[in-house]
Every structure is written in C-alpha cells, then in structure tokens.
Amino acid sequence: IxxxxxxxxxxxxxxxxxxxxxxxxxxxxxxxxxxxxxxxxxxxxxxxxxxxxxxxxxxxxxxxxxxxxxxxxxxxxxxxxxxxxxxxxxxxxxxxxxxxxxxxxxxxxxxRTKLVVAGPYTISSIVPGESIELKANPNYFRGKPKTEKVTVQVVNSQTITAAMKSGKYDLVFDIPTELYKIYKDFDNIETLGRQELYYSYLGFKMGKYDKAKGENIVNPNAKMADLKLRQALAYGLDINQMVKAFYDGLREKATSSVPPVFGKYYPKDLAGFPYDPEKAKKLLDEAGYKDVNGDGYREDKNGKPFEIKIAAMSGGDIAEPLVQFYIQQWKEIGIKGVLATGRLIEFNSFYDKVEADDPEIDVYFAAWGVGTNLSPFETAGRKSMFNYSRFASEENDKLMAEVASPKTLTDPNYKPEAYKKWQEYFINQAVEVPLTYRYQLYPVNKRVKNFDVAYGLQKQGKGIHLVELTAAEPIKSKK
Known part of the structure; x- marks a missing residue:
C-alpha cells in the first residue's frame, strides 16, 4: 500500500x-x-x-x-x-x-466528537441526536470542497415533506419510501434513485456470541433451533402483498442476501420462501407444533403454550402496522407472535439488544447494507459479532471458504458460482430469511449542482466535495 x-x-x-x-x-x-x-x-x-x-x-x-x-x-x-x-x-x-x-x-x-479526518469535511459541533455542523477540510486530497459549511439534521418523518416544500433542506437522505406520493409533484425537487446494496430480513436467534472464544455458539435447545419451524415462519409471510400494501412499488421481494444490482453474483434461480401457508402448516405439523386446546394457536412439541417474541424497530408511520401484518400472518398458520418488549424498539436500543443476545428476543426484523465487497464473513461468519443469528456449521464454514478461495483470483466465474452454492445452503437453513430489496430515493433541491448517487463515483474522482449551490436561498415549491 x-x-x-x-x-x-x-x-x-x-x-x-x-x-x-x-x-x-x-x-x-x-x-x-x-x-x-x-x-x-x-x-x-x-x-x-x-x-x-x-x-x-x-x-x-x-x-x-x-x-x-x-x-x-x-x-x-x-x-x-x-x-x-x-x-x-x-x-x-x-x-x-x-x-x-x-x-x-x-x-x-x-x-466521537473531536475528530481528525482525511475526508472532505470536519466536524464543527454536535448536538447529540439532533444535528451536526460540518466545515470544509482545506487539506482534503481531492481539493477543498465547493460548499464551505454543511448542516446535517435529524428530522421527524411527519414534518419532512412540509420542510422540503418550503425549501428548508437541499438534500434528504433515508426518507421513508411511503412519503414519495406526497412530494413527487413538488416542482422545487428533483428525485434521484438507485437500488440499494441492501436487503431486509427476518432473523432467528440460534445461540450466543462467546466473547472469550471470539465465536458464535449455536444452542441446539434454542426455541428457534428447529429448522422446520423457521422454514414454516418464512413460508407464512406474504411478502409480495406486504410490498404492495406498504411500499408503493419501491421495494421488491428478496430471495437472496445478494441484491440483483450485483449482476452475475445474484442467484436468480433461487426461489427462497414463496408465500405458501399450507406448506407452512404442514411443516409445523411435522415438527410437532399442534393446536391441542382449540384456541387457534399451536402448542409446542410437549403440548405447552408456545409463542415467539418479536423484536422490531420503531420509526415511520408504517412500523407498527407492518409488524402487526407479520403477527397476523403467523396467526393464520397457528403461531402466536408478541412484541419482545411489549412495544417497538428504538433503533439503537434494538441493535444493542440483538447484539447482546437478549433472551427476550426469539426473532427480529432487521436489514443489512452489504457494501461493495460482496462477502459473507461479516454477517454469517463463525467468528463475526455481526452474525446476529449466531448460526454456525461446518458446512457453512466450508462453503464460505470457497467464496474466498485463491481460485477466485484466476477464475472470474469462481466466486459468483461459489457464492450461489453458499446462498442455496444458507437461505435454506432459514436463519436469516431475506424479505425485501429496496430502491432508495434522494430528493434534491433544484439549487444543488453536481450531486450524484451512482455507484463507483470515487473511482471517477467525484463525490460530495464537488457539490455546490447555484442560488443563495433554497428554491420553494409552487405546487
């Protein structure tokens, strides 16, 4: 280097x-x-x-x-x-x-607050949980940024569209997709978009992370250790209906933890878990989960009351109805689902609990940004703390090792094929069931110049340092 x-x-x-x-x-x-x-x-x-x-x-x-x-x-x-x-x-x-x-x-x-950096901006001040003030770094290797000062604010999703209409913000990141129908006709906004290196998923807690050993340890007696139970819960969710109802076409059902934007790495023939409630019921019957008292919910293999505790994040108008959709779908196959804390969990607390293997969590709804280096080790590796399901097996180790084989250096097709073989195994294990891929939208005020969201901009010498403003004040919408 x-x-x-x-x-x-x-x-x-x-x-x-x-x-x-x-x-x-x-x-x-x-x-x-x-x-x-x-x-x-x-x-x-x-x-x-x-x-x-x-x-x-x-x-x-x-x-x-x-x-x-x-x-x-x-x-x-x-x-x-x-x-x-x-x-x-x-x-x-x-x-x-x-x-x-x-x-x-x-x-x-x-x-955390007084950083020395190599990037285009340095931090002037922070109001925790609210805002960050940035100033241009004159020592940035691509040249001092065109815009001297940047203010980054956390904004409530219930007020962001009104703020966009009045021109309060030049760039909006991570805007909930359900708001698109509100701002799509604003004439002061140009909306950029791309398919994200992202997938949402349903995760199952299978064990714990042993810090002393530095590896994930599977608990064969965990509530979610039964493969047929996990597969049944996956087959019991109608993701196509969910996407249509909640996301205005800006998401699509996922079948793999490799988003389609990765091209030849994407296993297009992998079916995943298409909605099939009858198959879900059959799997539960085979696994010994049956309704013995006629209350509509299945008991466990020993005939005792059975419920799964669900962790889901708060935030946005659809968070609550979305998790209730999942609970209702599982009710239809006879599985009782309840919120792990009795309510939705704030983002940071959610990941703190999941990472700490909180015993109150059986299943969790989360998401991954997969990055540009397509690798399974960070989120599915035996030694990775980010392997939140805590799943590990010799077969998983073996298939993942092939993804990183030295053969990938000389054969351009070796890694894509090895990845597909690993995905076929890993997805079928139903420890981390992909749910959706996401198209992320970026509303941009029309006074902004040179902002782009395409992949690979750094290689072209482009980036946030080239963004500049063409007017002293943001443009307001007349519609």
Missing part, C-alpha cells in the same frame, strides 16, 4: 505508514471493544497471534518506509480487490489517537 505525496490529515499532519498500520493494531488488540475483527482479519499473517496476546506486533504487516506498507496473507481471494480479505480501507491518525488506551477508544471524544 503506497501513500501519495501531499496527503494530509485535517489538522495538517501528513498521512504516513503508521496511520495505515494503526487500524490493524487496534482491531486486533485484545482490549479492542468494537466489532470490526472478523474471520477475514485472521487471514493476515500474525494477526491471530497478536489477537491472542502472544505477539506484540503483527508479523505480516511491515512498514517499508513512511509512505509504504507491505501486508502478507495466509490466503488470498478476490476480495483483495474490493477491500476484503482482511484488508481495511481506512487509516487512523496515530499521532492523535496513540495516547488513548484501546479499551477506552470507543468512548473517547477523539473518535
């Missing part, structure tokens, strides 16, 4: 080889409290020994000079070209962070 001449941090200090090495030393440190260490990290020579505290340095990472770093791998696959295979796609300002103990780094103001 070579650092170009003139590269600087936002505080004016040069970016050097130590800054490229430091992230590896952080995530591999035994005191690291975050979630970025994965199966992929262990592919770097010496990383496992460093992680275990048996070595003071990572033997496979060498500083050649101040602008050059050499990294050696035990094994290598196609992910090496897209920021995978254990490679990290970022540097950290070691001169600024080295005095913060790694165990305290996550909570330090130096990584």
């Amino acid at each position: 070579k650092i170009k001449d003139g590269m600087k941090w936002s505080d004016g200090q040069p970016i050097v080889a130590d800054d490229v090495i430091y992230p590896y030393e952080v995530i591999g440190n035994k005191d690291y409290t975050g979630v970025r260490y994965s199966d992929e990290s262990a592919k770097i020579v010496g990383m496992e020994e460093y992680k275990a505290g048996k070595a003071s340095t990572i033997s496979g990472i060498k500083k050649v000079d101040d602008k050059t770093v050499e990294i050696s791998f035990k094994e290598m696959g196609q992910g090496i070209f897209t920021g995978g295979n254990g490679l990290l796609t970022y540097a950290m300002p070691k001169h600024y962070l080295k005095d913060v103990p790694i165990k305290d780094l996550e909570k330090s103001e130096k990584v």
Whole structure:
C-alpha cells in the first residue's frame, strides 16, 4: 500500500505508514471493544497471534518506509480487490489517537466528537441526536470542497415533506419510501434513485456470541433451533402483498442476501420462501407444533403454550402496522407472535439488544447494507459479532471458504458460482430469511449542482466535495 505525496490529515499532519498500520493494531488488540475483527482479519499473517496476546506486533504487516506498507496473507481471494480479505480501507491518525488506551477508544471524544479526518469535511459541533455542523477540510486530497459549511439534521418523518416544500433542506437522505406520493409533484425537487446494496430480513436467534472464544455458539435447545419451524415462519409471510400494501412499488421481494444490482453474483434461480401457508402448516405439523386446546394457536412439541417474541424497530408511520401484518400472518398458520418488549424498539436500543443476545428476543426484523465487497464473513461468519443469528456449521464454514478461495483470483466465474452454492445452503437453513430489496430515493433541491448517487463515483474522482449551490436561498415549491 503506497501513500501519495501531499496527503494530509485535517489538522495538517501528513498521512504516513503508521496511520495505515494503526487500524490493524487496534482491531486486533485484545482490549479492542468494537466489532470490526472478523474471520477475514485472521487471514493476515500474525494477526491471530497478536489477537491472542502472544505477539506484540503483527508479523505480516511491515512498514517499508513512511509512505509504504507491505501486508502478507495466509490466503488470498478476490476480495483483495474490493477491500476484503482482511484488508481495511481506512487509516487512523496515530499521532492523535496513540495516547488513548484501546479499551477506552470507543468512548473517547477523539473518535466521537473531536475528530481528525482525511475526508472532505470536519466536524464543527454536535448536538447529540439532533444535528451536526460540518466545515470544509482545506487539506482534503481531492481539493477543498465547493460548499464551505454543511448542516446535517435529524428530522421527524411527519414534518419532512412540509420542510422540503418550503425549501428548508437541499438534500434528504433515508426518507421513508411511503412519503414519495406526497412530494413527487413538488416542482422545487428533483428525485434521484438507485437500488440499494441492501436487503431486509427476518432473523432467528440460534445461540450466543462467546466473547472469550471470539465465536458464535449455536444452542441446539434454542426455541428457534428447529429448522422446520423457521422454514414454516418464512413460508407464512406474504411478502409480495406486504410490498404492495406498504411500499408503493419501491421495494421488491428478496430471495437472496445478494441484491440483483450485483449482476452475475445474484442467484436468480433461487426461489427462497414463496408465500405458501399450507406448506407452512404442514411443516409445523411435522415438527410437532399442534393446536391441542382449540384456541387457534399451536402448542409446542410437549403440548405447552408456545409463542415467539418479536423484536422490531420503531420509526415511520408504517412500523407498527407492518409488524402487526407479520403477527397476523403467523396467526393464520397457528403461531402466536408478541412484541419482545411489549412495544417497538428504538433503533439503537434494538441493535444493542440483538447484539447482546437478549433472551427476550426469539426473532427480529432487521436489514443489512452489504457494501461493495460482496462477502459473507461479516454477517454469517463463525467468528463475526455481526452474525446476529449466531448460526454456525461446518458446512457453512466450508462453503464460505470457497467464496474466498485463491481460485477466485484466476477464475472470474469462481466466486459468483461459489457464492450461489453458499446462498442455496444458507437461505435454506432459514436463519436469516431475506424479505425485501429496496430502491432508495434522494430528493434534491433544484439549487444543488453536481450531486450524484451512482455507484463507483470515487473511482471517477467525484463525490460530495464537488457539490455546490447555484442560488443563495433554497428554491420553494409552487405546487
């Protein structure tokens, strides 16, 4: 890895080889409290020994000079070209962070509010949960951004369309798709869109993450351990009806955790779990879940009352009716579903509970952004904390290893085919059932110039640093 001449941090200090090495030393440190260490990290020579505290340095990472770093791998696959295979796609300002103990780094103001960065903007101020003020970074390697100041605000979905109409905001991100019908005719807005590197899914809790061992441990006695039960719950959801009712055509049923935008990697012949309530009932019968007292709900295999506790996120007008749709659908196949906390859960609390393997959660509705490096290890790997289902098996390990095989370096079709084989197995296990793919919309005020949402912009030298405003005030809608 070579650092170009003139590269600087936002505080004016040069970016050097130590800054490229430091992230590896952080995530591999035994005191690291975050979630970025994965199966992929262990592919770097010496990383496992460093992680275990048996070595003071990572033997496979060498500083050649101040602008050059050499990294050696035990094994290598196609992910090496897209920021995978254990490679990290970022540097950290070691001169600024080295005095913060790694165990305290996550909570330090130096990584939360007072950042030194290499990107186009620096943080001026933060109002937690409300807003961030940004200012242009004059040391940004592509040149100082065209727009000097940026204000980022969190806005209630119930008020955002009125604010857009009045021209209050230039760019709107993560707008609920159900609001499109309200703002689509505003004449001060141009709406950009793309299919996201995203899928929503139904997850089943299968065990716990063992921090001491650094791996996921399946509990064969978990409530959701029965494959036929999981498959039945998947067959019992009419996702096409849900998409039509709640998303105005801006989502589509998913059958794989690979979005179609990935082209040859997308397993178009994989059926997933099409809506089939009769098949769901048959699977439940075979698994021993039967209604023995005639109340409309099935008891467990021992004839005792049975219910599944559902975790779902709050936010937006459709969150509550959506989870009630799922509960009603499962009721129709005889399964009682209840909200895990008695209510929907706020976004951050939701993921805190799911990550901590809260015993109150049996199933959960969540989503993944899959990134540009298509890799199963981060969310389905045996050692990954992001593997929230906690599912692991030797067959899963074997099929995932083929996705990262050295053969992918020489055969361009090896990884796509290996990925499809893994998907066929993993999806059938029904531990993480894909539900929808999403088309994300980006409303843009017409005074904004050079904003784009296409993939691959960085390679073309494009980005947020080129965005500029053509008028002193935002344009208001006349409609």
